[in-house]
Amino acid sequence: MKKKLTVLTGAGMSAESGISTFRDSNGLWNNYPVSQVATPEGFAAAPQLVLDFYNERRRELLRTQPNEGHRGLAALERDFDVDIVTQNVDNLHERAGSTRVIHLHGELMKSCPVNDLNRPYDIPPDSPDLHVGDCDADGNQLRPFIVWFGEAVPMIEAAATRVEAADIFVIIGTSLNVYPAAGLLNCVRRGRPVYLIDPNDVKTFRDDVRVIRAGASEGVKRLTEML
Secondary structure, three states, rough: OEEEEEEOHHHHHHHHOOOOOOOOOOHHHHHOOOOHHHHHHHHHHHHHHHHHHHHHHHHHHOOOOOHHHHHHHHHHOOOOOEEEEEEHHHOOHHHHOOOOOOEEEEEEEEEOOOOOOOEEOOOOOOOOOOOOOEEEOOOOOEEEEEOOOOOOOOOOOHHHHHHHHHEEEEEOOOOOOOOOOHHHHHHHOOOOOOEEEOOOOOOOOOOEEEEOOHHHHHHHHHHHHOO
């Protein structure tokens, strides 16, 4: 039986693919106020501005390819029972070949009606933009299928279950500053190995974390050799 490997990924996982990050220097939050483009209140105040922000993120994603880190994690499915839990809203894990991916913060290539955030629709790549007036069959305005600040994270319980079941837990490219995702480290069972891949210093409350000081692609390569 294959060992269960659960991986938590953040913005650093996709940075090598050219996806704009939010929190780094010159990140998106430095150029766009969070309250303006990532809250229900911001959407209510200026819906087309918010839609345009995510339209640009979507067009950027469509120009982007998975990196060697994404492909390396997908390749681990040959030897491990792999679950990806990602804070990223891109679909690069899936495009690289990972078959089980939990998106904590939503999915950029999906929309949902404003009155039902749990009813997503795929956005076709050949028509990636949303506009005010784009509605579902019942006439409800569509919005990005993104978990905004102040909204619940519906997939956190499913993610916690996967982490609790893990024989090996890996963290890649996240500062562990965003909750509830950062709290998943609490769900790792004692005695199970924990690896952290990041080129920067990431503080954790555990003293048993094995650090691989590297970017996602090089880090996943080293991890694969270690495993």
